[in-house]
Amino acid sequence: MTTVIKNGTIVTADLTYKADVLIEGGQIIEIGRDLKGDETLDATDCFVMPGGIDPHTHLEMPFMGTYSADDFESGTRAALAGGTTMVVDFALPAPGEGLLDALKKWDNKSTRAHCDYSFHMAITWWDKQVFDEMKAVTERGINTFKHFLAYKGALMVNDDELYSSFKRCAELGAIPLVHAENGDVVAELSAKLLADGNNGPEGHAYSRPPQVEGEATNRAIMIADMAGVPLYVVHTSCEESHEAIRRAKLAGKRVWGEPLIQHLTLDESEYFDKDWDHAARRVMSPPFRNKQHQDSLWNGLSSGTLSCVATDHCAFTTDQKRYGVGDFTKIPNGTGGLEDRLPMLWTYGVGTGRLTPNEFVAVTSTNIAKILNIYPKKGAVLVGADADLVVWDPKASKVISAKDQQSAIDYNVFEGKEVTGLPRYTLSRGVVAWADGKIQTKEGHGQFVPREAGTPVTKALSTWKELTAPRPIQRSGIPASGV
Ligand code: URP
Ligand code: ZN
Ligand code: ZN
Ligand code: ZN
Numbered sequence: 001m002t003t004v005i006k007n008g009t010i011v012t013a014d015l016t017y018k019a020d021v022l023i024e025g026g027q028i029i030e031i032g033r034d035l036k037g038d039e040t041l042d043a044t045d046c047f048v049m050p051g052g053i054d055p056h057t058h059l060e061m062p063f064m065g066t067y068s069a070d071d072f073e074s075g076t077r078a079a080l081a082g083g084t085t086m087v088v089d090f091a092l093p094a095p096g097e098g099l100l101d102a103l104k105k106w107d108n109k110s111t112r113a114h115c116d117y118s119f120h121m122a123i124t125w126w127d128k129q130v131f132d133e134m135k136a137v138t139e140r141g142i143n144t145f146k147h148f149l150a151y152k153g154a155l156m157v158n159d160d161e162l163y164s165s166f167k168r169c170a171e172l173g174a175i176p177l178v179h180a181e182n183g184d185v186v187a188e189l190s191a192k193l194l195a196d197g198n199n200g201p202e203g204h205a206y207s208r209p210p211q212v213e214g215e216a217t218n219r220a221i222m223i224a225d226m227a228g229v230p231l232y233v234v235h236t237s238c239e240e241s242h243e244a245i246r247r248a249k250l251a252g253k254r255v256w257g258e259p260l261i262q263h264l265t266l267d268e269s270e271y272f273d274k275d276w277d278h279a280a281r282r283v284m285s286p287p288f289r290n291k292q293h294q295d296s297l298w299n300g301l302s303s304g305t306l307s308c309v310a311t312d313h314c315a316f317t318t319d320q321k322r323y324g325v326g327d328f329t330k331i332p333n334g335t336g337g338l339e340d341r342l343p344m345l346w347t348y349g350v351g352t353g354r355l356t357p358n359e360f361v362a363v364t365s366t367n368i369a370k371i372l373n374i375y376p377k378k379g380a381v382l383v384g385a386d387a388d389l390v391v392w393d394p395k396a397s398k399v400i401s402a403k404d405q406q407s408a409i410d411y412n413v414f415e416g417k418e419v420t421g422l423p424r425y426t427l428s429r430g431v432v433a434w435a436d437g438k439i440q441t442k443e444g445h446g447q448f449v450p451r452e453a454g455t456p457v458t459k460a461l462s463t464w465k466e467l468t469a470p471r472p473i474q475r476s477g478i479p480a481s482g483v
Contacts, residue, residue: 003430004035005391008043011357012050012381013366021048023387026429031383041425041432043391047357050365050379051085051115051388051426052342055372056234056258056310059089060109063314064154064332065323069408070315073443075338076114078313078406080433080441082339083423085388086116086378086449087313088368090146092155095125099133103140113446114439115428116388118372120144120177126161134168141450143174143373144232149216150181150285159223166227170462173454175371176224177232180216180241181208181286190329201279202271203328205287213286214240221248221255228465230254230457232371235312237263237286239296246305254461256371257306259297261341263288264309265348266413280321281411283331284312298354301363308368309345311337315409336407340400340414342390346421350394373455387430396422406439 005021010031020035021028060071070078072089079087089110093102099121106119121137123130123145134145147162148155157165162178169176190207193199198206217233221244224231236242236257245257268290270282282288300306314334324331337344342364349355355363369379376385397420398404402412426434433441 001039002037003039003041004037005041005043005048005389006035008046008048008391010381011047011361013358013362016358021381021389023427023430026387028381028383028385028387031381041391043424045393045395046424047392047394048381049361049390049392050381051390051428052083052364053086053088053368053378054079054084054311054313054338054341055088055308055368056312057087057089057338058312058314058334061090061092061314063334064330066316066320066332068314068334069317069320070313070336071112072110072117072446073112073114074406074408075313076117076446077439078339080115080426080428080439081406083342083390083392083426084115084338085390085426085428086118087338088118088120088372090122091119092122093124098129099137103137110446110448112443114433114441114443115446116449117446118142118449118451120146122146122148122155123157123161123165124148124155126157126164131164131168134174135172138172138174138453141448141452143451143453143455144177145169145174146177146179146234148179149220150179150183150186152183152187156183159219162220163223163227166224166229170227170229173458173462175230175232175455175458177234178220179235180213180220180233182212182216185212194327194329199327201276201283201324201328201331204283204331205268205271208285208287210238210240210289210293213238214244217241218244221245221253224255225253228462230461232256232258234258234310235260235263235286236297236306238289238293242296242300242306246300249305254457256308257300258308258310259301259306260310260312261337261344262311262335262413264294264297265344267291267294276325277318277321280324280331281318282335282413283321283328283333284314284335285333301349302354302359307363307371309341309363311341313338315407317409318411335413336409337413339405339407340412343419343422344414344417346394347419351420371455371457373451374449378449387427389427390423391425392421393424394421396420396424398422
């Protein structure tokens with residue numbers, strides 16, 4: 001059984017050209033003119049692009065006394081409806097829990113996925129067991145380890161633990177990820193705000209100014225450099241953090257920054273809304289910022305100093321958000337976005353001329369596939385690649401509304417935004433997963449995508465670090481000891 005996508009224009013991270021795509025056995029087997037297949041998908045007036053890869057989701061995540069409301073079933077449905085064909089979720093050991101035990105839980109949750117997925121492993125505590133199990137985790141095909149510098153008393157790790165884990169990543173050829181906010185300062189600011197009667201959701205934004213992010217980003221970058229390992233900074237939201245990443249890149253350090261679609265398109269005024277629910281629904285860390293920070297993020301994407309656009313999809317219902325009435329520190333942190341990432345980025349990025357269609361593909365799919373060492377299986381339109389594709393209609397439009405969404409929550413932070421540019425078809429390993437405005441796959445179609453350690457960048461960096469490592473100077477005529 002073959003499928004052909006006909007009459008479209010292929011858009012990859014570096015090329016735009018007219019061709020048909022022939023698919024068999026879940027992979028692309030031919031790209032060319034006038035191809036024929038058993039089944040035909042019409043891509044007239046459409047772009048054929050690699051499906052989106054969202055490198056940052058939290059599906060059914062235990063967090064702040066509850067679980068995020070979208071699980072692998074509803075979350076991956078939302079992904080496919082929005083043109084995303086792979087998600088990378090975070091396996092999150094509770095402090096004291098083994099990494100492999102946590103991994104088993106994520107293996108179980110993900111059996112219901114509609115699209116392909118992979119995991120990052122979080123390092124939430126540190127001792128010999130964690131050190132040892134990191135190797136077993138990389139052997140299971142997980143080459144990324146996440147560290148929280150925020151969430152004091154819960155997920156946060158200290159600098160000595162961070163340095164130890166970064167060194168272990170360097171040995172294993174793995175890449176550390178960091179949530180960069182200074183958790184100690186956030187805790188102090190939060191306590192002061194509450195004491196002064198600032199207990200509403202706007203307190204969340206006041207407690208996490210750009211400085212806490214800039215400081216932590218710079219600290220993590222410097223610690224990674226000393227440990228001899230690359231660094232991926234998740235949810236970069238402000239100029240201070242972007243500046244640290246930019247400076248590091250220009251100094252030859254291997255650092256990547258990941259803005260979220262929420263930070264690119266929603267600003268801090270959301271927290272000053274008179275409606276408590278409206279503001280609380282948008283509470284996430286880091287918080288939304290002002291226009292100058294948004295401009296910085298957009299400029300980072302077009303200049304290449306920022307690399308990937310993610311969602312950090314971590315959706316909580318209004319009822320869950322209300323755990324924090326009277327105390328903003330108890331509002332579960334997180335927002336949704338899986339279904340909206342590509343349409344919002346196309347509309348506000350390509351539609352405004354801030355991004356080219358090729359840059360759009362780079363920051364939604366190809367760059368992260370390369371960083372995670374799964375390119376060109378994912379993130380490519382090439383013979384031999386997985387047929388994870390989106391047939392993108394740049395003229396189709398809709399108004400985003402919670403009533404039409406796949407996500408399980410009762411609102412959408414992008415409610416009312418008109419987007420132009422939507423998937424006509426989304427294909428997951430050659431199977432039509434989204435067509436005619438409906439999900440066509442069955443749960444469980446998604447497969448785990450293993451990712452090998454020893455990526456091109458970790459190899460290059462360890463070669464450089466070895467070459468420039470401290471070495472004793474060979475001297476002749478060493479004087480006698482002065483003692
Ligand atoms: O507020 C957020 N970002 N919630 C999800 C967990 C995290 O920090 O990524
Ligand atoms: Zn985070
Ligand atoms: Zn509202
Ligand atoms: Zn996150």
